[in-house]
Amino acid sequence: MVTMRDVAERANVSIATVSFVLNGTKRVAPATRARIEAAIEELNYRRNVVARALASSRTRILALLHPDLESRPNATVIQFVMGAAHGARERGYDLVLWPVNDDEQMSHLLAGGLVDGVLLMEVQIRDSRVERLLSSGVPFVLIGRTENDDLPYVDIDFATTIHQAVEHLRSYSHRNIALVTQRTKASPGNEPGRIMRVESAYLGAIAPLGGRPAVITVEGTSAGGREAASTLHTDFPEATAVILVNEGASAGLAKGVRALGRTVPEELSIISAATTHEFGEMIEPALTVMAAPAPELGRLAADALVDQLEGVPASPHVLIPCTLVPGQSVGPAHL
Amino acid sequence: MVTMRDVAERANVSIATVSFVLNGTKRVAPATRARIEAAIEELNYRRNVVARALASSRTRILALLHPDLESRPNATVIQFVMGAAHGARERGYDLVLWPVNDDEQMSHLLAGGLVDGVLLMEVQIRDSRVERLLSSGVPFVLIGRTENDDLPYVDIDFATTIHQAVEHLRSYSHRNIALVTQRTKASPGNEPGRIMRVESAYLGAIAPLGGRPAVITVEGTSAGGREAASTLHTDFPEATAVILVNEGASAGLAKGVRALGRTVPEELSIISAATTHEFGEMIEPALTVMAAPAPELGRLAADALVDQLEGVPASPHVLIPCTLVPGQSVGPAHL
Numbered sequence: 285m286v287t288m289r290d291v292a293e294r295a296n297v298s299i300a301t302v303s304f305v306l307n308g309t310k311r312v313a314p315a316t317r318a319r320i321e322a323a324i325e326e327l328n329y330r331r332n333v334v335a336r337a338l339a340s341s342r343t344r345i346l347a348l349l350h351p352d353l354e355s356r357p358n359a360t361v362i363q364f365v366m367g368a369a370h371g372a373r374e375r376g377y378d379l380v381l382w383p384v385n386d387d388e389q390m391s392h393l394l395a396g397g398l399v400d401g402v403l404l405m406e407v408q409i410r411d412s413r414v415e416r417l418l419s420s421g422v423p424f425v426l427i428g429r430t431e432n433d434d435l436p437y438v439d440i441d442f443a444t445t446i447h448q449a450v451e452h453l454r455s456y457s458h459r460n461i462a463l464v465t466q467r468t469k470a471s472p473g474n475e476p477g478r479i480m481r482v483e484s485a486y487l488g489a490i491a492p493l494g495g496r497p498a499v500i501t502v503e504g505t506s507a508g509g510r511e512a513a514s515t516l517h518t519d520f521p522e523a524t525a526v527i528l529v530n531e532g533a534s535a536g537l538a539k540g541v542r543a544l545g546r547t548v549p550e551e552l553s554i555i556s557a558a559t560t561h562e563f564g565e566m567i568e569p570a571l572t573v574m575a576a577p578a579p580e581l582g583r584l585a586a587d588a589l590v591d592q593l594e595g596v597p598a599s600p601h602v603l604i605p606c607t608l609v610p611g612q613s614v615g616p617a618h619l
Numbered sequence: 620m621v622t623m624r625d626v627a628e629r630a631n632v633s634i635a636t637v638s639f640v641l642n643g644t645k646r647v648a649p650a651t652r653a654r655i656e657a658a659i660e661e662l663n664y665r666r667n668v669v670a671r672a673l674a675s676s677r678t679r680i681l682a683l684l685h686p687d688l689e690s691r692p693n694a695t696v697i698q699f700v701m702g703a704a705h706g707a708r709e710r711g712y713d714l715v716l717w718p719v720n721d722d723e724q725m726s727h728l729l730a731g732g733l734v735d736g737v738l739l740m741e742v743q744i745r746d747s748r749v750e751r752l753l754s755s756g757v758p759f760v761l762i763g764r765t766e767n768d769d770l771p772y773v774d775i776d777f778a779t780t781i782h783q784a785v786e787h788l789r790s791y792s793h794r795n796i797a798l799v800t801q802r803t804k805a806s807p808g809n810e811p812g813r814i815m816r817v818e819s820a821y822l823g824a825i826a827p828l829g830g831r832p833a834v835i836t837v838e839g840t841s842a843g844g845r846e847a848a849s850t851l852h853t854d855f856p857e858a859t860a861v862i863l864v865n866e867g868a869s870a871g872l873a874k875g876v877r878a879l880g881r882t883v884p885e886e887l888s889i890i891s892a893a894t895t896h897e898f899g900e901m902i903e904p905a906l907t908v909m910a911a912p913a914p915e916l917g918r919l920a921a922d923a924l925v926d927q928l929e930g931v932p933a934s935p936h937v938l939i940p941c942t943l944v945p946g947q948s949v950g951p952a953h954l
Contacts, residue, residue: 324730369716380713381704395659506900535901565841566870568903
């Protein structure tokens with residue numbers, strides 16, 4: 285069996301240097317590194333990750349849990365996932381995807397001891413998966429928040445995001461602003477935290493404007509977007525602007541509004557929040573978006589988890605607002 | 620230390636039954652399973668995946684490699700990834716994501732011995748990563764194909780897909796059909812296999828129609844789509860229909876065509892191939908798509924890899940064409 289010593293001898297370096305390259309624990313000059321990589325390949329050395337894991341009782345594997353990655357691929361969610369995968373790799377960890385949507389299956393996986401830590405997405409206000417994580421003893425970081433703000437998390441700062449969206453519309457003289465959020469399978473009062481936080485920020489931000497609150501909840505699909513357009517038309521005809529926090533419904537909303545004979549932005553302004561610039565650009569007209577800091581938050585979530593695992597002191601709470609990227613869907617209110 | 624025997628005693632079942640539940644190797648009655656899960660939780664039993672891996676010299680982890688998952692999240696690619704993650708879980712394996720785009724980093728990861736097998740995406744005609752895989756001895760399945768058809772792969776049947784798209788347009792009397800594909804960073808002649816296969820299928824399928832071939836290659840972005848619209852307008856004014864195999868450019872193409880004063884489908888028909896129905900629906904007008912069998916192929920790729928690992932005889936080559944889903948972007952040719 286080929287050992288690390290064989291690799292070191294072949295590459296004419298110390299065993300420690302081979303270890304630095306293999307573990308990514310220390311910078312090694314590119315030329316030296318190339319020599320070591322070549323020796324590894326020539327000798328067909330397969331480092332025994334498993335033996336290392338057994339010795340350290342660590343696997344250097346993180347899991348990312350999302351209940352329905354397959355059914356609703358969403359540009360922003362994917363940026364979170366990929367940001368986390370990159371962040372993990374940068375710290376020398378691997379990220380496994382667990383598209384898990386039942387608690388039992390989750391406990392089963394946690395009991396397997398495969399992963400050192402967990403990133404949890406689509407976090408609900410009261411989330412039984414968090415209870416399972418706490419009782420399993422496996423370290424975790426939430427992407428999102430429960431009602432318990434003490435748990436470690438990274439999240440979009442929805443309060444600031446919604447306030448900025450309202451301010452932007454207000455600067456265009458909008459007073460009657462509606463909100464469109466996402467209907468989920470969760471029971472009422474126990475939705476993903478973002479939905480409740482968005483709604484409460486919205487109610488706070490529009491209060492000084494004196495308009496009637498208008499909250500519409502639809503599925504995150506094209507059909508959901510068309511439903512929102514029609515509800516808006518029928519129930520809230522006074523609204524001159526909409527803030528949408530439902531990426532999957534954004535194209536349907538723009539289409540539905542047009543199908544009802546209203547032009548965007550002349551007769552209705554739209555801001556799509558917590559989405560990507562590229563996604564908003566695809567829609568007709570190109571939407572003004574509040575772009576989610578998703579790649580960054582994904583990476584920070586992985587970082588925070590690795591910090592936790594390695595005993596590095598770090599802030600367990602990260603909140604970053606979305607960034608306004610003007611498109612062609614916001615104009616002056618018709619009064 | 621809590622052992623499997625402790626769990627079996629607590630749940631009042633045999634050790635074999637506990638093992639069936641933990642390994643997913645045999646169906647166990649739900650009530651029994653619940654009892655075992657409860658015992659695992661009460662005893663806080665963490666099964667030593669690492670010890671099991673050491674005993675079997677297997678980790679039951681598969682890696683999925685894609686060179687640029689982060690930079691270009693694409694609805695169809697995500698369906699492949701999630702299909703593979705589900706497929707792996709169904710067979711009792713975990714899927715790690717390796718967003719790796721350099722060969723050296725890849726060799727480094729393979730040398731770590733973490734994974735039992737690899738799924739490789741965005742496969743080029745001649746792909747140095749495949750050479751690395753072959754020399755590493757790690758089993759793999761390609762999602763896509765090199766020029767060497769003997770390697771194990773799953774892929775979209777692009778030849779059939781393009782022929783069906785041309786047939787559909789032909790049934791609407793189109794004779795002058797253009798093709799829009801994707802520009803990549805790969806050197807000419809060494810693009811991802813799908814691009815060369817699409818082009819050659821297109822040239823074969825339009826030959827009997829007598830029209831002038833029109834192949835336009837643009838980036839997979841909204842800007843790329845607008846560029847395609849403009850090139851089409853200037854260089855191929857006779858084209859009455861376009862087949863697009865470039866999901867990222869589809870919204871930009873539809874917008875660009877409209878911006879040049881041409882209506883879809885009255886003056887130009889569009890079919891978007893190798894994308895998702897939901898994605899095509901977002902565009903104005905809703906695109907007629909050839910929907911990619913991506914969730915299915917992702918799952919079959921994981922299956923084929925596990926079959927290979929477990930010595931199950933199986934077809935190493937799977938080709939499935941896309942499925943036509945009519946939208947509102949195809950109409951009769953204006954002659």
